[in-house]
Amino acid sequence: MTVSIRLQIKTMYNDFSIKEQAIADYILENSGKVGHSSISDLANELEIADSTFFQFTKKIGFNGFKDFKIAMLIQENDLSAISIHENIQKDDTELTMAQKVFDSNISTLTDTRKLLREEDLKQAGNIINSSKRLFLFGVGGSEIVATDAYHKFLRSPIPVFHSTDYHIQLMEVSLMTNEDCAIIISHTGRSKETICIAKFVKESGAKIIVVTSQASSPLAKLGDVVFLSLSEETEFRSEALASRIAQLSIIDSLYVIFRFFNQEKSEKSITKVRHVISGIKK
Template sequence: MSDSIRLSIKSMYTNLSEKEKKIADFILENPVVVGSNSINDLSETLEIAPSTIFQFTRKIGYQGFKDFKLALLTQGRSETEITIHENIYDSDSLLTKAQKVFDTNISTLLDTRKFLDQVALEQALEYLKDAEAVYFFGVGGSEIVATDAYHKFLRAPLRVHHSTDYHIQLMEASLMKPSDCAILISHTGRSHETIEIAKAAREAGAKLIVLTSSSQSPLALLGDAVFVSIAEETEFRSEALSSRIAQLSILDSLYVILMFERKKASKESMAKVRKRIAKLKAT
């Protein structure tokens, strides 16, 4: 597996059972110990059945514990060792606290970049190019990301739509056509409202592009093209805060790729917007 074990576990973490999360946490915090012990040793330490540990390694993409341990040892300590990037202390200066927040965001972007997939990018580009209309959906904090994307894609040669109200989003999704494309954003991929919107868009025959931090979430499983954002949770920040940075960057990437693909029409569209906006600027 080309991606680090840490990132693979992170992308599936929210869908793990409590016992599986206990196994995952121990692996992330003690990779060297896990790499030098047997499955029975790990079972005794965690007080979890060997069969559960074996199934966990299968769930994250390995043939079994031996295959997983070999990958763990091959990757080496530098890749598998968990890093708490923010790790802010009361004694830190204001500048240090701010710098550690930046470090966390930078780490989130680097981790998410490793999960970018060529096939998903190609699929998303085709859906956007062929779309009669593109709709941006998200609730709560994800709605802010959807609004930012809508504001950005207004400059593209596309018909784009976005509402901040959930009920209107649901109505829009139900009225979509097979020629339309929906971009759905949810950190957990388990937001009931966003899943309902996705189901409505799916029933209408539209293509679904999904941005989430959980590759096996219910929302991700509904998507035609899925992008995974990776984020670390810290004491005063939920994962959703860091994942927002990653999701904005994924959407930036899709926007730039589309604009390059339809360069002539994009230039014309941007020129119209800039000409109109320029009239509002102070002289």
């Protein structure tokens, strides 16, 4: 696996059964022990069948327990490094706290970059490039990422639409056609409002690019292309804060890719924007 087992488990956690969540919790809490134990020892401790643990390792992307155990041993040092900045301690100085936040953000970007696939980036670029209009949707903290995307894509040749008001977002989605596309952002991928928007987009026939932290979330299942943002957190930061850094970077990547699909038109768009803005900076 290219991403840490710890983050893979966190990404899929909400879609595990109760028994699978118990296995996941054990691995997260005893990562050092798991890599040095047999499947029978782990199954006995969890009071489950060997086959149950074996099937869990397959569910998170491995060929079986042996493959999983090797990956655990390889990543053991990485997991130890993560724990250094995972929690802010009471006795930490302000500088140490800030450094841990930076370390967490760096880790978030590194882990998210490992999940990027060229075919997904190409497909997303082609979707935007072949669409007449681009719509951006997000609520709560994700709306901030959507607004940032709107600010960027305004400089591109494609007509772009975004509103901070959810009711207006619903009105916008009602006007979408199969010639349009949407980028929909949600940290959990489970927001009722966002899923409602995605279903309406799907009904219109428009393509959907999803940016989320949950691979098996309802929103991810509605996407034509899905980009995952993964993050380790410090104790006093919500998950959405760290994942936002990765989501912004994914949006930046899509913007740059689309611009290079349309270099001449993009340069004209940017020139027009710069010309207008320069008038108020003198």
